[in-house]
Amino acid sequence: MNVNRRELALPVLAVALLGTVSAYAGADEDTVAKNVEAFRAAQAAADAKTLESLCAPELSYSHSDGRVEDKATFVANATDGKSKVISLAYQDVKIRVVGTAAIVRFHWLGEAESVPDGKKSSTNLHILMNWQKQGADWKLLSRASTKL
Structure with a gap:
């Protein structure tokens, strides 16, 4: 079987592009993870x-x-001083970046x-953030929660 350079170039280019996309997704996931922790x-x-x-702005x-x-x-109610957070943990955080969106789920x-x-x-919730x-x-665009 003879393979010419053009036939070989396409798969090599595809693998290279996938590696680049994956690297960007990883960087975006890291940035989103830092934002989730900062939040x-x-x-x-x-x-x-x-x-x-x-x-x-559209939250x-x-x-x-x-x-x-x-x-x-949200910001006014979260910072009005009517309650004091004693502890807050986000457990089992899962982040999935899809283009310019990130889906974040946690306990x-x-x-x-x-x-x-x-x-x-005390609160025990499942959270979905977009x-x-x-x-x-x-930026956090939306957030939903369900009682557990």
């Missing part, structure tokens, strides 16, 4: 500036009780204390 830390610290910077943030908030409402375990009365509460690459930055 968790900002939630725990009630850091409005960081939450603002990580969320897309749709839904809670396990069915409430849906836009970006301004949320949290404990908070109500500031007015000192009452503690991040979108906007320019050079990855």
Whole structure:
């Protein structure tokens, strides 16, 4: 069987391109993972500036009780000082980058204390986040949660 250079070039080019795409996907996954951790830390610290910077203007943030908030409402409620996060863990984080979108799933375990009365509460949730690459930055576009 005779193989000419053209017939050999296409598979070599395809393998090279796949390696390049994979490298970009890996870099994007790393960036999204860092943003997810920064988001968790900002939630725990009630850091409005960081939450603002990580969320897309079009944010749709839904809670396990069915409430849906836009970006301004989410940031205001997350940083209003009415509760204090005692602990917040994102466990078993899975990230899948698809083009300019990233699908993030994880198990949320949290404990908070109500500031007015000192009452503690815990949350055990499954979270789905959708991040979108906007320019050079990855921004949280939507978030949904389900009680476990």
